[in-house]
Amino acid sequence: MTVIRKASAFEILNHWVLAVSFLILAISGFGFLFQLEQLNAVFGNFNAMKNIHNYAGIVFTASLILTIFHYLPVSLKFGADDIAWFLNGGGYLSKKSKVPPQDELNAGQKLYYIVILLSGLAIAASGFAIWLRPQVPDIRKLVVLSHLVHNIAFDLMIIAVPLHIYLATLANPGTLRIMITGTVPLEWARKRHAKWVRKMGY
Amino acid sequence: MARKALLISPELCIGCRGCQTACKSWNQLPATKTVNEGSIENPPDLTPNLYNKIRYVEMPSNSNMVRWLFVSQRCMHCDDAGCIKICPAPGALFKTKEGAVGFDKDKCIGCKLCVAGCPFDVPRYDEKDKVSKCHLCSDRIAEGLEPACSKTCPTGAIRYGDRDNIIGKAQKAGYEKLYGQVDLGGLGVLYAFKDSPKIYGMDERPQIPETVVFWHKVLKPLAYWGLGGAAAVSLLHYLVIGPKKDEGGDQL
Amino acid sequence: MTNHWVDVKNADVVLVMGANPAENHPIAMKWVMRAREKGAKFIVVDPRFTRTAAKADIYASMRSGTDIAFLGGMIKYILDNNLYFRDYVANYTNATFLINPEFKGPGELDGVFSGYDEKTRKYDKKTWSIQMDDKGIPKKDMTLKDPNCVFQLLRKHYSRYTLEKVSSITGTPKEKLIEVYKTYASTGKPNRVGTELYAMGWTQHTVGTQNIRAMTIIQLLLGNIGLAGGGVNAMRGESNVQGSTDYGILFHILPGYLPVPSASVVDLKTYIEKFTPKTKDPKSVNWWGNRPKYITSYLKAIYGDNATKDNDFGYAWLPKLDEGQNGSWLMLFDQMFNGKFEGFFAWGQNPACSGANAGKVRKALAKLKWMVNVNLFDNETGSFWKGPDMNPKDIKTEVFMLPCASSVEKEGSITNSSRLGQWRYKAVEPIGESKPDSEIMNELYFRVKRLYQKQGGKFPDPIVNLTWNYGEKDASGKIKKVDTHSVAKEINGYYLEDLKVGKKGHLAVNFVSLQADGTTSCGNWLYSGSYTEKDDKVVNMMARRGKKDIGNLGMHPEWAWCWPLNRRIIYNRASVDPQGRPWDPKRAVIKWNPDKLDPKTKKTAPGWDGDVPDGPAPPMADxxxxxxxxxxxxxxxxxxxxxxxxxxxxxxHYEPLECPVQENPMSKKHRINPTVKLFYGVTGPHDKPVKDGGRPEDIFLTCDIRYPYVATTYRVSEHWQTGLLTRHLPWQLEMQPQQFVEISKELADEKGIKNGSKVTVSSARGKVWAIAVVTDRFKPFKVMDTTIHQVGLPWCFGWQHPEDGSGGDSANLLTPTVGDANTMIPETKAFMVNVEKA
Structure with missing residues (x-):
């Protein structure tokens, strides 16, 4: 079987880092939001959980920044195909629905990345503001605003990420191997990223 | 148990600061090295080791050379407490059965969100980054004693008792509406002001920051509805439409 | 206090002048606020807008040291507007008395009364005498119209205190004067009562006693003495100052206000003759006529069996003053400065900070051979030798520190301003080597006694003959541990023989049962009845805690015990009309009841209801x-x-020793009180300091351009006295960390002083640094058409603690060496300073 490389080893690693740190942050975040004392079984106590949350935040932020090099340039290129993709609901609305050939990332993936990047940066910035409380004239305002931003971004991500996981697993069997080997079967790729496959010379 | 409250009557306060010392004494709070900055108000603001302080306000007067007001400043023990609302650590801030807002330094995670959530700028953080503030002497009142401040007050400017009772008494004394009677679900520290609360350095209408309310009412539910929704949509899609099958042929 | 703390709540008008209870007597304010809640008017007169003033309905500012002008104006207002309580004045005061026609007042004699001798600076009081009829009873004019009657003399004297004059002296706006006068004088009606609360703001002046006298006159004119909610009430500066005065801490009195004899009062007979007032008026009780009983019982108490009829009950052993000797504070430290003392016990005090002209005090301490400092902490006094401007190498004074127990570490009584003796219990054991004062005295006494017994000495009798039966004795005869209860019992007194009033060995029931023949003993007649026997049981009356009240007036007769005889309001016979009916039935202190029921015998007999009356006699009209x-x-x-x-x-009115005006606006000749003892020479008609008029330490400068601002000193609620106890409490220091000087915005602008900046305050005698507190609570005065600035600073700081010197030093480094003409209380409330940016 011919395979085609979709992600470098570093990309794979970084994606895992991002994913794992996100999971830690999201779970502990939920813990804080709803005061889930059951999580003490995992984290020990809330103080430990806060520390883990804070340091996971650093990892997450660093990882997120690295993704910029991987996904941002391609995510910013929008064209007619992308519009058509959206018009056809990404081909997910029925078994028959078809989408135009897509490049390396389809329109949904591009949008997803931009949402994740923006909300990720927002959640990181606001998180650091709450954590480190820089010297500003009105620290209370800053903390209140940061708290708001942190939670809006969290809401966005907590909706987007599960969909992303679903689409990358159950909805599209075979996708997950990108996160493992970095390669995909050519046939698989042709079906989903025809334009990109052609560009790659297959 | 009936909700307990303090009634603070600046009209009766003589600014002697017995309450300030009594508070420190009961709570064994260390002193801060201060300097006189041109006022007898000292320390100039609440600190992690100063739960209650007298604010001195000098202002112009028509009948006298000056008006000099004294008012006790401390945690208001809101019914609808912004600090508790926003606090992420279970048990770090809590309501006692008397209605006081207590705190547990061991459980506090030092995030300081309570500082942001408090409409009165009350919570302070100690050197270990733990919340610190007036707790209505919750250890005393749990034993049926009154708080150290009201116990010490020589003139009755700080009175302690059942909240309803206190309100009734104040109304009889001619205070139709007390500051804090209805605000924030009713404060646990009520003020009998003869003038606008503003001149005593208080907000006319104290409020939990709107964003905190928005977060509490919208964002917080959205987090689990969002997560649940995303999962549900995925499941539904999987069951109804199913995964993409490669045998479906090439893309166009 | 004539009345008591709780009684303040009964007043219709409360005047606080010469005091700042919100800061120095916070509990007093409880009752002031109670009175206010019931609709009373609260007036505060003070040079500065204090925390007390903040609570006032009417506040009047007044230049320091001009109280008599202020009050004189009120007396004139009351008389001019017929606001006095005529029945009271005519029946109960000496307003009706006729005075020697040769008596002349300062209006006629350039500022002095008749009989003044400029050389001795004393009055010959011959012309101040009261005219007596042939029975030896004062001549009276019940119409109050005789030009020689006290009432008319009073009117004449205060006719000079016009509103314009008063305002130009005090700097108080005329409208304010009228407002205060009108409000206070409203209590001249039988159903309205006013009270006055004062403290050191009145006493610490060269005219201190007369400040209080002026108020007493007002209270008598308005009929406010003896009534609930009335009186002239001294708020004592410490919880037990009343007690210490009662027990004769001052040089001129023995316990129970028995005079200290001078050397010329050679024996008990002479003493009794000299100090027992007499009256020929059968209606006068003349209680001091009992003096012989009290002095004899006192001698029996202190010398016990050694005091016998044959040896004059040991009268010869009593310490005597030299003729004319004054042993007051200023004199003691002046003598010490002159090297007249070898040693000094600084017991529970801190003179290096508390003494007026503290710079002189500190120098005086250096002249001592030894000093014993008895206190809770070392202080500026014990460590004076390493203080500012001191060279330890040059100082030979040996200092011993005896740590003593605090008030919660011992048992005993304290007497508060209400004359209320309250028993207090020991809460904790004294820490370390500290001992209660009584134990220190016990040690001292037996060591001194042993020395006298061994070595003899010049006059061992007073020591070796002293009774000291305060507990179990060890083999050497020393008391092992002082039992406070036995001290209290000795004070109460015993029957020493079987008497009609009681059996030998039993505690005296009260001072009415004391005898002048040596058959009773009593350490302090005023306290007789405080630790007594009831139904053959010994009762410590001071330990009672009953809450029963009389007529809701807050008298609480079963709460502890007050002197005399548990009488809560003294002169309460003046609260009823001559028929014994209360002037104000709603506030009946006592009331004559023709059918009073005796609870024991179940029989009725005429008697008084209510408080313990001033004697059981029927009403005056009987x-x-x-x-x-x-x-x-x-x-x-x-x-x-x-x-x-x-x-x-x-x-x-006389100006303070140091004042901002050239001459006394009331007199062309006498600027200052003409009878004060001067420590620095004066000259000319306006009592200017003469060149080289004395030691530089005692210098004063008045109306001098170098020291243009009036200053006053005071306490703050956060610190106690010199701050020795509170400066060691970090909590108190946190609130008041540093010496400060309060100045007006006007003066700050003039001098370019910023709020919170460091300034130097200096007087002719010394200087201190202070933080400027620039405030609207101080305002310049218009005095004699010129603008006078007043500043004020607390005296609670000292160089020794806090140890980094951040607190500053005592404001008493600035105050002058001069005292009241009667009491010698130093004039620390009005003097002149300069304020400069540091």
Whole structure:
């Protein structure tokens, strides 16, 4: 079987880092939001959980920044195909629905990345503001605003990420191997990223 | 148990600061090295080791050379407490059965969100980054004693008792509406002001920051509805439409 | 206090002048606020807008040291507008008395009363005498119209205190004066009562006693003495100052206000003759006529079996003053400065900070051979030798520190301003080597006694003959541990023989049972009845905690015990009309009841209801047995005319030693009180300091361009006295960390002083640094058409603690060496300073 490389080893690693740190942050975040004392079984106590949350935040932020090099340039290129993709609901609305050939990332993936990047940066910035409380004239305002931003971004991500996981697993069997080997079967790729496959010379 | 409250009557306060010392004494709070900055108000603001302080306000007067007001400043023990609302650590801030807002330094995670959530700028953080503030002497009142401040007050400017009772008494004394009677679900520290609360350095209408309310009412539910929704949509899609099958042929 | 703390709540008008209870007597404010809640008007008169003033309905500012002008104006206002309580004045005061026609006042004699001798600076009081009829009873004019009657003399004297004059002296706007006068004078009606609360703001002046006299006159004119909610009430500066005064801490009195004899009072007979006032008026109780019983019982208490009829009950062993000797604070430290003392016990005090002209005090300490400092902490006094401007190498004084127990580490009584003796219990054991004062005295006494016994010495008798039966003795005869209860019992007194009033060995029931023949003993007659026997059981009356009240007036007769005889309001016979009916039935202190029921015998007999009356005698109108109300006075009358004082029978305004005006606006000749003891020479008609008029330490400068601002010193609620106890409490220091000086915005602008900046305050005698507190609570005064600035600073700081020196030093480094003409209390409330940016 011919395979085609979709992600470098570093990309794979970084994606895992991002994913794992996100999971830690999201779970502990939920813990804080709803005061889930059951999580003490995992984290020990809330103080430990806060520390883990804070340091996971650093990892997450660093990882997120690295993704910029991987996904941002391609995510910013929008064209007619992308519009058509959206018009056809990404081909997910029925078994028959078809989408135009897509490049390396389809329109949904591009949008997803931009949402994740923006909300990720927002959640990181606001998180650091709450954590480190820089010297500003009105620290209370800053903390209140940061708290708001942190939670809006969290809401966005907590909706987007599960969909992303679903689409990358159950909805599209075979996708997950990108996160493992970095390669995909050519046939698989042709079906989903025809334009990109052609560009790659297959 | 009936909700307990303090009634603070600046009209009766003589600014002697017995309450300030009594508070420190009961709570064994260390002193801060201060300097006189041109006022007898000292320390100039609440600190992690100063739960209650007298604010001195000098202002112009028509009948006298000056008006000099004294008012006790401390945690208001809101019914609808912004600090508790926003606090992420279970048990770090809590309501006692008397209605006081207590705190547990061991459980506090030092995030300081309570500082942001408090409409009165009350919570302070100690050197270990733990919340610190007036707790209505919750250890005393749990034993049926009154708080150290009201116990010490020589003139009755700080009175302690059942909240309803206190309100009734104040109304009889001619205070139709007390500051804090209805605000924030009713404060646990009520003020009998003869003038606008503003001149005593208080907000006319104290409020939990709107964003905190928005977060509490919208964002917080959205987090689990969002997560649940995303999962549900995925499941539904999987069951109804199913995964993409490669045998479906090439893309166009 | 004539009345008591709780009684303040009964007043219709509360005047606080010469005091700042919100800061120095916070508990007093509890009752002031109670009175206010019931609709009373609260007036504060003070040079500065204090925390007390913040609570006032009417606040009037007044230049420091001009109280008599202020009050003199009120007396004139009351008389001019007929606001006095005529029945009271005519029946209960000496307003009706006719005075020697040769008596002249300062209005006629350039600022002095008749009889003044400029050389001795003393009055010959011959012309101040009261005219007597042929029975030896004062001549009276019940119409109050005789030009020689006290009432008319009073009117004449204060006719000079016009609103314009008063305002130009005090700097108080005329409208404010009228407002205060009108409000306070409204209590001249029988159903309205006013009270006055004062403290050191009145006493610490060269005219201190007369400040209080002026108020007494007002209270008598308005009929406010003896009534609930009335009186002239001294708020004592410490919880037990009343007690210490009662027990004779001052040089001129023995316990129970028995005079200390001078050397010329050679024996007990002479003493009794000299100090026992007499009256020929059958209606006068003249309680001091009992003096022989009290002095004899006192001698029996202190010398016990050694005091016998044959040896004059040991009278010869009593310490005597030299003729004219004054042993007051200023004199003691002056003598110490002169090297007249070898040693000094600084017991529970801190003179290096508390003494007026503390710089001189500190120098005086260096002249001592030894000093014993008895205190809770080392202080500026014990460590004076390493203080500022001191060279330890040059100082030979050996200092011993004896740590003593605090008030919660010992048992005993304290007497508060209400004359209320309250028993207190030991809460904790003294820490370390500290001991209660009584134990320190016990050690000292037995060591001194042993030395006298071994070595003899010049005059061992007073020591070796002293009784000291305060507990179990060890083999050497020393008391092992002082039992406070036995001290209290000795004070209460015993029957020493089987008497009609009681059996030998039993505790005296009260001072009425004391005898002048040596058959009773009593350490302090005023406290007789405080630790007594009831139904053959010993009762410590001071330990009672009953809450029962009389007529909701807050008298609480079963709460502890007050002198005399548990009488809560003294002169209460003046609270009823001559028929014994309360002037104000709603505030009945006592009331004559023709059918009073005796609870024991179940029989009725005429008697008094309510408080313990000033004697059981029927009301004054009773032809046979009626008595006058003012039982402590020989003539039985409240003294509007007071010839007993050194500086005049009526209070007259004199300027403080240091003042901002060239001359006394009331007098062309005498700027200052003409009878004060001067430590620095004066000259000319306006009492200017003469060149080289004395030691530089005692210098004063008045109306001098170098020291242009009036200053006053005071305490703050956060610190106690010199701050020795509170500066060691970090919590208190946190609130008041540093010496400060309060100045007006106007003066700050003039001098370019910023709020919170460091300034230097200096007087002719010394200087201190202070933080400027620039405030609207101080305002310049318009005095004699010029603008006068006043500043004020607390005296609670000292160089020794906090140890980094961040607190500053005592404001008493600035205050002058001069005192009141009668009491010698230093004039620390009004003097002149300069303020400069540091």
């Amino acid at each position: 032809e046979k047995a009626g008595k006058y109300p003012f039982i402590m006075r020989a003539d039985g009358m409240g003294a509007i005319f007071g010839p007993g004082l050194a500086d005049g029978p009526f209070p007259e």
